[in-house]
Amino acid sequence: MANMNLYSRGDKWFVIANMVLVGLFTIATLYPFLYIAAVSFSSGFAAAAGTVVLTPVNFTIAAYERVLSEPEFWRSYANTFIYTFGGTAVSLLIIIPGAYALSRPQLIGRRFWNLFVAFTMWFNAGLIPFFLNMRDLGLLDSYFGIIIGFALNAFNIILLRNFFESIPSSFEEAARMDGANEFQVLWKVYVPLSKPAIATITLFCIVARWNGFFWAMVLLQSEDKIPLQVYLRQLIAELSDDEEFTSTLISAAYSVETVTAAIIVCSIIPVLLIYPWVQKYFNKGILLGGVKE
Amino acid sequence: MSQQEHIGPSTEELVVEAREALRDRTRRRAARLGDHFKREWQIYVLLLPTILWFALFLYKPMYGLQIAFKDYSIFRGIDGSPWIGFEHFRTLFENDQFLRAIRNTVIISFFTLLFGFPAPIILALMFNEILNQTYKRAAQTIVYLPHFISTVIIAGIVITAFSPSAGIVNTVLEWLGMDPVYFLTKPEWFRPIFIGSGIWQEAGFQSIVYLAAIAGVNPSLYESAVVDGASRWQMVWKVTLPSILPTIIIMLIIRIGNLLEVGFELIILLYQPATYETADVINTFIYRQGLQQGQYDLAAAAGLFNAVVAFVLVMTANTISKRVSRTSLW
Numbered sequence: 130m131a132n133m134n135l136y137s138r139g140d141k142w143f144v145i146a147n148m149v150l151v152g153l154f155t156i157a158t159l160y161p162f163l164y165i166a167a168v169s170f171s172s173g174f175a176a177a178a179g180t181v182v183l184t185p186v187n188f189t190i191a192a193y194e195r196v197l198s199e200p201e202f203w204r205s206y207a208n209t210f211i212y213t214f215g216g217t218a219v220s221l222l223i224i225i226p227g228a229y230a231l232s233r234p235q236l237i238g239r240r241f242w243n244l245f246v247a248f249t250m251w252f253n254a255g256l257i258p259f260f261l262n263m264r265d266l267g268l269l270d271s272y273f274g275i276i277i278g279f280a281l282n283a284f285n286i287i288l289l290r291n292f293f294e295s296i297p298s299s300f301e302e303a304a305r306m307d308g309a310n311e312f313q314v315l316w317k318v319y320v321p322l323s324k325p326a327i328a329t330i331t332l333f334c335i336v337a338r339w340n341g342f343f344w345a346m347v348l349l350q351s352e353d354k355i356p357l358q359v360y361l362r363q364l365i366a367e368l369s370d371d372e373e374f375t376s377t378l379i380s381a382a383y384s385v386e387t388v389t390a391a392i393i394v395c396s397i398i399p400v401l402l403i404y405p406w407v408q409k410y411f412n413k414g415i416l417l418g419g420v421k422e
Numbered sequence: 423m424s425q426q427e428h429i430g431p432s433t434e435e436l437v438v439e440a441r442e443a444l445r446d447r448t449r450r451r452a453a454r455l456g457d458h459f460k461r462e463w464q465i466y467v468l469l470l471p472t473i474l475w476f477a478l479f480l481y482k483p484m485y486g487l488q489i490a491f492k493d494y495s496i497f498r499g500i501d502g503s504p505w506i507g508f509e510h511f512r513t514l515f516e517n518d519q520f521l522r523a524i525r526n527t528v529i530i531s532f533f534t535l536l537f538g539f540p541a542p543i544i545l546a547l548m549f550n551e552i553l554n555q556t557y558k559r560a561a562q563t564i565v566y567l568p569h570f571i572s573t574v575i576i577a578g579i580v581i582t583a584f585s586p587s588a589g590i591v592n593t594v595l596e597w598l599g600m601d602p603v604y605f606l607t608k609p610e611w612f613r614p615i616f617i618g619s620g621i622w623q624e625a626g627f628q629s630i631v632y633l634a635a636i637a638g639v640n641p642s643l644y645e646s647a648v649v650d651g652a653s654r655w656q657m658v659w660k661v662t663l664p665s666i667l668p669t670i671i672i673m674l675i676i677r678i679g680n681l682l683e684v685g686f687e688l689i690i691l692l693y694q695p696a697t698y699e700t701a702d703v704i705n706t707f708i709y710r711q712g713l714q715q716g717q718y719d720l721a722a723a724a725g726l727f728n729a730v731v732a733f734v735l736v737m738t739a740n741t742i743s744k745r746v747s748r749t750s751l752w
Contacts, residue, residue, distance in 0.1 A: 168588075
């Protein structure tokens, strides 16, 4: 944290040039979002002709009407909520007790169990064996498969375990005197004290679930089970593969471009809504456990 | 032979004694273990779901990796399929597509490292030089945002922006009097677009680590630099950068450890047969061969190759990291 008066030397040009450069990078980051929003509110013709730059051209909500009238859109949106909140709940239900157990000094084979978890960060069987395993477990094309199959990862457990380990044991002594068992110590002492760490992990889970598409695309066959991102991908595939299809829609009020842009906007809105809360936590949280094994 | 006088107990006696002692100890240990489990069973109950999950979803697939050495058929299953040794690996290393995938993986990783690694460092240094806290916070809020956006959306934005007829990039080219380019079908454009969108998405968020390191720099270093008449520019180079060097080195080592993890999900969304030449990496090759064409055994062999190289990289990086963090951080 540099002190203000350190800057008040003759380095004005430096400070200004720096502000301008940061401003440019910020605009470059923001611009694609504004562009997509502008496309989503433009007419199909304007979008296909490439006339949209920053603001909507021939403002219309036709693309949104089209998207919102699509039952598949709502279905996939609902599915994304199921996967996100169901998945996050299952993750926390397993991670919190697991991380707590791994942090206990009296656990026999503690080093081994910790290595058992950490090793998976270094070595992974890969896509194919994972897929075949899911198939053998009968978890293809099922809500449950998506929710349970991606519930844990070593990083989140280690992060929370490190946090639990950093809590002085004096906190639990009072509870122990009152005859609390492990479940009660975890629930009444450790969980309340670990709110920032748990919030961080919750956030990681929610973001990963909300954005996850690869395994949903691979494992789910039924159209009525796919999440929003897979639905969006199908549209994008049309957009990039089928040039002709795009051009046939040029005269329409909406085009594949504007419809895709509208879905992108709909998919980003929930992220923007929780973003302020997210920001509050990740600054502290991400550095909490570090990458220490 | 046996005329030797015994001074102490015979060997047999010693063995018997030792055995009894051992049995005693085992018995005591078992009793203690029994007590332990009786007292602490709750911890094991809490641990069980985690261990089961790792066994079932991450270790069981490792057992399934053996199909890399088998002529796998779905009907015979993993155990029933016959062993064929290194046949798949031989096939792979005679396959031009696989060799191309290795080459592309290395090239894309290298350029991602070259351009993607310094970006967050530069960004953090720049953020640190901003006086106006409101401006700084607003800029940070915006540049962190893409990290939280789905790969599919990133791909959607890229495809829309680079579209030949509708995209903004070609609109701008047209203003400049240039011919439109269908970027996503041009092999020579794939890597710049892929690496650029990676930087766009992650540089901001990754700068957090460096900002935290900068926050820890001893302020007296700046004060003495001021006394020496250093300019802001000189302070960045002579104070801030050297002070965060340990963090930079650690992050570099971690990155090298994850070198093979090119973002294949984004590649799958962005590439097409016309750009396979420069875009196809090991993981996308595995995806196509295995999950799309059903050649599970061959794809698993490619995956095993990938995993082993990655493992060696991570372990090397870890070892170096431990050594470096001990000598240069403390």
